[in-house]
């Protein structure tokens with residue numbers, strides 16, 4: 001730890017304690033420092049006002065603190081706020097503040113880009129560049145929470161890991177970020193308010209159950225037969241619907257928690273009566289609820305949005321068959337609301353005039 005520069009937020013509490021001792025400071029400074037990092041949301045060494053200046057200088061010499069910066073925001077007529085965040089090494093990731101009458105939800109990213117190349121997704125066009133670390137994931141929550149206070153005079157009620165990237169392919173940082181968001185010496189939110197959404201990696205779903213993960217789990221299903229799902233989500237080739245079903249049953253048995261399916265309605269592709277029948281069968285087998293999502297078409301993409309009336313008919317069919325299904329209206333149609341769209345479009349352009357929330 002002593003020679004190389006360390007990202008301070010990559011250290012565990014035990015490592016922070018060891019560093020504090022090594023720098024000749026009193027042990028209680030470790031707790032103070034830890035709270036600045038995770039509870040009091042420090043964005044620079046200067047923020048840590050009750051730590052001695054000399055100690056802060058030593059910390060700055062030995063470690064780095066690399067918070068995300070809000071580089072651009074777009075506000076939709078419907079209140080949705082889309083954010084482009086810049087990482088310390090110059091990449092853009094996206095987060096969204098989604099207001100509804102009962103909730104203020106932050107949709108956050110877990111990776112820069114994504115390796116899974118789902119064909120309906122703008123992020124899939126960006127190659128996976130790297131994982132976000134836990135601090136960078138938490139920063140999105142902190143910064144979107146500030147926007148929630150700024151625009152809606154209240155804090156976030158819910159967090160969904162549904163932005164750029166596949167959280168279960170960045171497992172350790174996802175788990176650590178949830179821990180820091182929920183810890184009493186972190187942001188203090190309830191795990192019941194957090195949903196991690198996966199494209200479907202069977203062995204990692206089992207691992208979540210084995211690790212007793214307490215947050216909600218959502219599966220981005222989008223098609224309930226393998227041929228169709230293979231076409232739009234290449235990850236399905238190694239994680240077939242049958243394998244996913246076994247993993248989800250294992251998960252629900254072990255955690256006693258239901259899962260939710262996310263199902264984007266793509267016009268003429270997965271919104272027929274037969275698709276609804278297949279979805280009913282699959283959702284019944286794992287007792288899943290279904291969120292039907294109105295699609296935000298992406299530039300040059302092959303899919304369109306299902307008409308509202310057809311979406312309602314689809315939902316009513318599920319309802320009649322005993323599947324709890326809600327329609328999630330597409331938000332922010334007047335801005336670059338589809339996941340990955342803002343990053344795709346603006347990555348090199350936003351450095352000038354970027355806004356630092358402090």
Ligand code: SF4
Nearest residue numbers: 114117118121124165
């Ligand atoms: S939908 Fe999710 S998993 Fe698929 S490419 Fe987009 S970000 Fe990656």
